[in-house]
Amino acid sequence: MFQINRQHFKFSLFLGILGLIANLYPIPLFGNVQLILGNSAFVIVAILLGPWYALLTALVCSIGLFISWSSPHVFLIFSLEAIWLGFARRKDIYSLYADIGYWLLLGMPLFVLYASIFSELPESHLSFITLKQGINGLICAAVGSLAVTVISELWQLKDKVKDKKRRSFNAQLTYSFSLVLTISLLGSALIFNHQVIIKQQESLKRNLHDSVTHLGLATEVFLETHTRAIDNASRWLSLSGAEKISGWQSKLVKLHQSYPGFATMLVTNADARIIAASPLSALGVNKVLNKEISVEDRHYFQEAFFNQITYTSPAFLGRGFGADPIVAISAPFYRSNEPDKPTGIIEGSLDLTTFAQIEQANEVYQDQSMILVDEAGRVIYASDKLGLAPLSEFMWAESGKDYKTSLSMLNLRDIENPNPEFVYDSYALDNQWKLYVVKPFSPLLKLLESQYLTTFAVLILSIIITVLVTRVLSIRLTQPLSVIANKFAEHGHSKAADYHINEESPIEFLNLYQSIKKSKQELISYQLELEEKVAIRTFELEKANAKLQILVEKDELTSLYNRRYAEAKFRSTQDFCQRSDEVMAVGILDIDNFKSINDTYGHQGGDECLRVLSREMKKYFKRDTDVIARYGGEEFLLILPFCNVLMIEAHLNEFKDKVQGLVIINPNDKRPISMTVSIGALVNNARYSTELDVWFKQADINLYQAKNQGRDKVIISMPKPSDKKVTV
Incomplete structure (x- = not known):
């Protein structure tokens, strides 16, 4: 009949409380993926004290998870895991191997069944969450088992569970390697997967x-x-x-x-x-x-x-x-x-x-x-x-x-x-x-699930390979020791050569060292090559971004700035003029009867008119502060800061007359094309408005009047005489 050991009970409860606290603060990874380490507590108890004390610790640890996740499945899944590990320990089965069997045979199928009946998890999430539960369970089993193995002096408990028979060196070495491998592989995989998913998110x-x-x-x-x-x-x-x-x-x-x-x-x-x-x-x-x-x-x-x-x-x-x-x-x-x-x-x-x-x-x-x-x-x-x-x-x-x-x-x-x-x-x-x-x-x-599944598969394969390789290594290490012990017992101390043992380090160690050194050199070479490729790609990306910026700000046909740039530039120009209490002008220039030009000379002729007009505008409005932009179709926007109210109308009329005198050759049939433009403008102190739409609206009204008065005209709204006098 099972009797409660008070020392064991207190120890189990203490570790359960530590696990509860740890589970209250799971480590967030991606999405709702969290790494929990508190369950390592009941793994330790299962190894040291058996299934029933492990059950107590698991129930206490699960309280923390229930508070964090609000899901009652934790009491069922992890309680069964604790009991499973406790009975496996009594059968001299290592906890890591037992935990792999638990999640494959019972834990993950049971979670799928529970989630399908009681949870609102979408089907696309289910397999990923299930796999995550198994990976997390293996990490806790490995951490708990390694803690028992490495700091065995800490667990000086009377009547704790002991092996029924002494384990072989091969088994102990294999299991130790498996624990270190599991923690290293899963830890690095989680970090790597986390970095990959961050890049994927970005x-x-x-x-x-x-x-x-x-x-x-x-x-x-x-x-x-x-x-x-x-x-x-x-x-x-x-x-x-x-x-x-x-x-x-x-x-x-x-x-x-x-x-x-x-x-x-x-x-x-x-x-x-x-x-x-x-x-x-x-x-x-x-x-x-x-x-x-x-x-x-x-x-x-x-x-x-x-x-x-x-x-x-x-x-x-x-x-x-x-x-x-x-x-x-x-x-x-x-x-x-x-x-x-x-x-x-x-x-x-x-x-x-x-x-x-x-x-x-x-x-x-x-x-x-x-x-x-x-x-x-x-x-x-x-x-x-x-x-x-x-x-x-x-x-x-x-x-x-x-x-x-x-x-x-x-x-x-x-x-x-x-x-x-x-x-x-x-x-x-x-x-x-x-x-x-x-x-x-x-x-x-699915990406993360495939990464976790790959990690899980690599882990199982690595453990199998570790078992095989460690068995060979342990034989090579223990057999010479057995030979030496037998020879020494029979004949006393002899030379090492008599036992076929070199006095130097084994050649396998030297080969291993050379192999690691070579791999490191190859890795460094690969890393340098990769860094060089990244630098080249970064440079190419910067060049592409610069080209894209030009495409975003400039009109492809006329090489003038586009509407977006003009609107952004207006803010800084108006602010600068306002701080200097200066006058600025906003004008709209529109080609007269542009549809007729397109109909008569074709779109190539119309495009040539736009290109020639753009070149002339850049030559005429050539101050660094002047902003010329194609605002849409045959309409252009002029932003002329620090202008002279007494000369601006003549300045615009001079350009209008210059356009009237242009002779443009149609690239399609070499026919000459002539055109005129109408200009509506507003000249005022920069404090008039901080919004381009306000300036644009008045300039557009003036442009409309210019069109109604027969086109080929310039109409400007000037400041009232009472306004502050501004000079260039």
């Missing part, structure tokens, strides 16, 4: 950021291009006059052909009746001619007509042209004699399938998916494999909050589950839409 995070930025910019360019098309078309309609309504249908069809990103386009009168449409057949020719179709209840009409703005709608179901989800872009147009009273609107419905083409540009990362959400939180577009229907509410939740990772994670399907489904990054568009790029989280787990 790479994944960078890839996601690059993808979402690329797709976000592409989406913004797509929207901006089509918004500007509608905006320019509305101005063109305003200039056309009411007497030309009969010709709008054909021109609308041509405009639609130029912008296939629009699924449909239409023009209404002031009563919201459709008077032109493309494709006309979809609505019916007679219905359009008779003005039978009204869009009075549509937001895109109300916002554009009554608020007199260029309006981009949230996603909604179409009507008339079809019942597909669309996003409408609309703008009002006016009579030439009533510029403040809208005559109607022009509207284009974006083809949402175009976003799939934008996503295809990101095909380098095939396992990533794209989600585009409007300002109302509804799905505009989502990759097919996500199964999110257009116009559905975008339902998602942050997940993996307790995971140790720098990645942002979310769930789309099982929102309540704390375990992450996707890693993601997001991009906020200028129109309050939001773009998400997501990637399944499970491949990261």
Whole structure:
């Protein structure tokens, strides 16, 4: 009958409390992977005192894990492990070997069964978490066994479990090597795997950021291009006059052909009746001619007509042209004699399938998916494999909050589950839409799982090899000693040569030393070679980044700075002028009738005009502080700090006249091309506003006036006479 030994009980309880404290502070690795060392306590007790005291220690240790993990499985799994190790010790089976058998035969299958029934773990997480439990168990078994072996003087307990028979030198040497090998291999593997997964996270995070930025910019360019098309078309309609309504249908069809990103386009009168449409057949020719179709209840009409703005709608179901989800872009147009009273609107419905083409540009990362959400939180577009229907509410939740990772994670399907489904990054568009790029989280787990599985397999193989090799080594070490002992007992001390033993170190040791030395030299050589390759790759990456920076800041066609650079440069320029209380000018230069140039001379001729004009601008506005940028299409932005208010108008008129005198040779057919430009500008003290949009708006109004007054003009808003006088 089992009797409680008070000394053993106190010892077991003491180690259990130490294990409990250690388990309260598990070592975090990646995600929810944690290394626990407190369970080494019940391994020590199982070796020294047997199964039942080990059970007590395991229960106390598991309290710490239950507090940390909030999962009751720890009491079952680790209590059984303690009992298993205790009985194995009584059978003279080494604890490490017994623990390998436990996790393979009972521990991991039991955990899978428990997790499948009681846990919310996704199937993709299950095998990884199970493998992690086994690896962690082996580490604790190895640490506990090594502690008993190395510091045996510490465990001076009466009536502790002893071997039934004395173990051989071969067995002891093999087991000692196996313990050291297990701890070294698993420890280094955990560190290596941790570093690898950190690199994977950094790479994944960078890839996601690059993808979402690329797709976000592409989406913004797509929207901006089509918004500007509608905006320019509305101005063109305003200039056309009411007497030309009969010709709008054909021109609308041509405009639609130029912008296939629009699924449909239409023009209404002031009563919201459709008077032109493309494709006309979809609505019916007679219905359009008779003005039978009204869009009075549509937001895109109300916002554009009554608020007199260029309006981009949230996603909604179409009507008339079809019942597909669309996003409408609309703008009002006016009579030439009533510029403040809208005559109607022009509207284009974006083809949402175009976003799939934008996503295809990101095909380098095939396992990533794209989600585009409007300002109302509804799905505009989502990759097919996500199964999110257009116009559905975008339902998602942050997940993996307790995971140790720098990645942002979310769930789309099982929102309540704390375990992450996707890693993601997001991009906020200028129109309050939001773009998400997501990637399944499970491949990261699969990578780590494969690393752990490889580690486990290498460990088992290493232990098998260690057993075989150690047996050979022990025989080679013990056999000569036996021969010497026998010879000495029979004949007394003799020369070493009589026993076939060299007085020098064994040749195997020398060979081993030389082999290690050679391997080290090869390793150093490989390391130097690897460092050289890394340095070369780093240099190439820096060069590529420099080129990319140039591409980001400059327009490829004109070699001028682009809109992003101009907006960023404006801040520092305005701030510098403001601190000096200086005057600055912001101007918009636009090529007159550029569409006509393109239609007459082709796009190559138009591009040549842009290139020649850009070169002339760089020659004329050549101060280091001047900023010249292509703002979009045939429109250029001038930021001229420290300018003279008395000379700026003449300066701009001089450049306008110079452009008028240019003769440009069309590279396509060698025909000469002449062009004119209109310039709208604002000159004021830098304190006028810190926002470029405010300066740009006034300059744009002046440009509009220049266009209305016949083009080839410069119109500037000057400071009032009462403003502080500024000189160059």
